[in-house]
Amino acid sequence: MMKMESIWIRGLAVASLLMASTVITLAVNATPWDDMPAKEVESLLDKKFAEGQYSPKGADSCLMCHRKSQAVMDLFDGVHGDANVKGSPMADLQCEACHGPMGKHNRGGKEPMITFGQGSPVPTDKQNSVCMSCHNDDQRMAWKGNHHDNADVACSDCHSVHTGHDPISDRAKEVEVCTACHTQQKADLHKRSSHPIKWDQMVCSDCHNPHGSLSESNLKQMSVNENCYACHAEKRGPKLWEHAPVTDNCANCHNPHGSVNEAMLIAKPPQLCQQCHASDGHASNAVFGNTPNAFNAGQSCMNCHNQVHGSNHPSGKLLQR
């Protein structure tokens, strides 16, 4: 009985300690606006921003309290913290370029500052307005209204500023970040055939512009085919005998993210080919699977019609040469 009690007491003590440490942690991190409704925080930030009550000493005013934070000081490793870099926030309004005018924030932390990230009370579009005010360039000109903007993705969801090296600039990290939301694509990348993205030889941004583009699916080029031609220029042609669905859209037959079929095909030949070809003759026949033959084995229809991406042979109309 005593033993049981001691276990309970020890358990309670540990739990109390854990709770106490949580409370202490919260107390350390607590700010006067934690309990303030987000809408009120936003209104206050709007007011502060409009008033423009900037600090008397710029970053020195901020670092008076925040210099103990390594996360804060890591800013100076990167371009955003380097006053020598033209256009850097540190070369202008310093910390307040992004976090807004200090106002009365330094008087016991009475007023909130503009913050970034998931826990921020600042709406995503307003967080992003800070970044876009400097980064509206040819790569991000279609950000407004694009898929990520519309889905309230914050710049800080993918990027880090307080660092000398933004992790998403690493290929391995990029795929991890994108597939955290794009889970169907993550599954596709692991299928039997896919572009070599799974092991980071290629990355999502080789084909897509995550900051928005004028093309479908935020592709870097203006169409699916032009995107494919960027690496597969041999398929660009023009060839004498084009294969109409190939000229129309590579995605008519391929899923570029991956497939359970070989060659990222959306279906296997001969069935894939028979989704369009029912000419009077062999293409109309049912191809059974019981015995290997020229129609269902080897390269299937491509045993003879091997130039499915078009042929430049004068006698290649049937895409056999």
Added chain:
Amino acid sequence: MKKPITVTKLPLCLSALALAIASTMSYADGYGIQSANRDKLKLDAWECKRCTHTTGTKGDIGLGVAQNDGDDTHFGNTSGTDKDGTVVYVNANVNHKTNSGYRTDVDADRLGLDNGSASITTGRPGQYEIFAAYRGIARYDSNQALSPYQYQADQYQLPTQWQTGATTSQMSELSASLNANELAIKRDRYNLEGKYQGTFYKAEIGYQHEQREGKRAFSANLLTNSAMLAQQVDDSTDEVSAKLYFKGDNWLAGINAQLSEYKNDQQAVNWQSAFTPTFGAAYYGQSAVAPDNKAYRIAGHSQFSADGQQVIMHLGFTRMTQDQNYLPATINGPSPMLPAEDLTGQVDMIEMKLNYSGRVTREFSLRASYDYRDRDNKSELNAYPQVVTDSYYSGTATNLEYDRTKQQAKLGAKYRFTRATNLDVGYAYEHNNYSDLDRETLKESSLFARFNYRISSTWHLWLKAEAAERTGSDYLAVTTTASQSNPLMRKSYLADRERQRYGLYTSYSQGAFSVTANLHKQQDDYNDTLIGLTDINTQGYDLSIQYAVNADLHLNAYLNQDWRDSEQAGSSNFAGPNWFTNSEDNSTLVGAGIGYQNLMDKKLKLGLDYTYSDGQSDTEVSQGFSSPYGSYYSTQHNVNAFADYQMSETIGLRFDWIFEQYQDADWANSGLSVDSIPNVLTFGSLSHDYSAHYFGLTLSYKL
């Protein structure tokens, strides 16, 4: 004394709307640097004494040696090399900064392996930069493609003692002549770029050269016989690009241009027939390869924005050309006269886009766009003699243009009911005009709605539904084909289609714990198709969990599953459907990982990731009786582990281990020998079944 406002009801509404808009515009639309109120700003005392500024050289460089199991080169897709044995590589992550703002970054990632990469960037960020890079990309299919052919003197030749046969089983020297070929493509890409940023403009110029080498599967066809060849791939693409952009307070405008040239070192596929000629004297065959081609493109963009509204205008022009000399119509006897020496091919593409995005009120935003694309094939049309598979003359055929004009209009709106809820809806209409296809026009309307709900600061959910309908002009089977198509056939990419798509996503994140779940379903009903693809049903779900036990220990796990079922019908008697195919694909992905850092006095970091992926496909054709196809699957277990130990302040040692167990089957070749099909000489079985390891040891030095 203020004048009383007397307005009628309609102007009152308009005034209210105008007032609402105006008052909204008076709200801060964001916290952009240009909107900062600098009236009270006094920069005299902004000295930044507490700011730190690191200069000098930082980073680390590493030299690694790895032992790779290359028995089955397919493992190279994971390990990065197909070499069986020892490979050496270099890693680097170094930056050098000076007081004046000059910065140089050098990166290398497993440079020395086929998928290694390296880059150097130097300059003053924000002013000018020069970037040079190398990147390798490799794809390994198989090193067990059996073939009696050898590539010599630009020809795929058979051994001198070769005995032709009417069927593969009659080729008496076949088994003694087989060589294993590696089907793999390796790319080496080199980039050189320069950027300059002025006060109101930005200029960039870039050059890229990519070399591609390796072998791919090719089928050499003579009449009803075919032989698979390991076709040489040896080509390159060069691209030059330039950009010039100007920027003002509320506008951005610029042009960009690209010039791309593809060169194929291979001029043709010439091969010796392994078969006894069926008739005639086709002892040799010749096929075309991808012809050299060029493309250039010039495009202009402009963006105007004010008060939360933005308009983008884009105009682009692309020209693709190709003038590779033709091969003769036949190499077996005198070739008929060709109407031209080359295609003098030219395709022009014009694109135009108008894009609007704006916030009407704080809660309500609108998107609208119009997109115009035109593909105009200006290649000369001629009647070309058709010597089918280098064997017999079947008359002439004229090449086709396949022109297309696409127009698309989109309208979208998003309304925020509260800070936690919003509804996003959109409508799109696409109209296509085609030449030379079974349909002259094809149009599609689609409508979607997505409801976002942030249930709490930790719990987020969205639900999306989409419906689309595709239809078009009368379907009239083209008459330009060699044999007439069944009039009931509706080609899948031109057929009427009704599509429905649903998605449900939720994420929960509380402190160190986060979980996301996703459900999706799509139905495609080809509602006017009797012959061809009739239905596709796709559905799936996924779940992922992440948990940071503490600052040093992180755990993650995920599960994805999806299914795709499709149905199609055919007719063997050129009438109504009398055979049917059902294909059922499914795939599963399971993974778990652990990362543990700051162990052993903050010197050791460990990582372990496990992934299991499995994909299967069952195909069954029925015409009175059912005929299921054989096995089609792939199963992969991957373990990726590392231990990184900092031996001293400057020396680190990292051990990497990759293990892969992989197995696949494809009814098109599994269990087949090269002569299993009488009239097709195949590579035999290309299935994989292996367990392979990669061990890497990297010694790194911190600068």
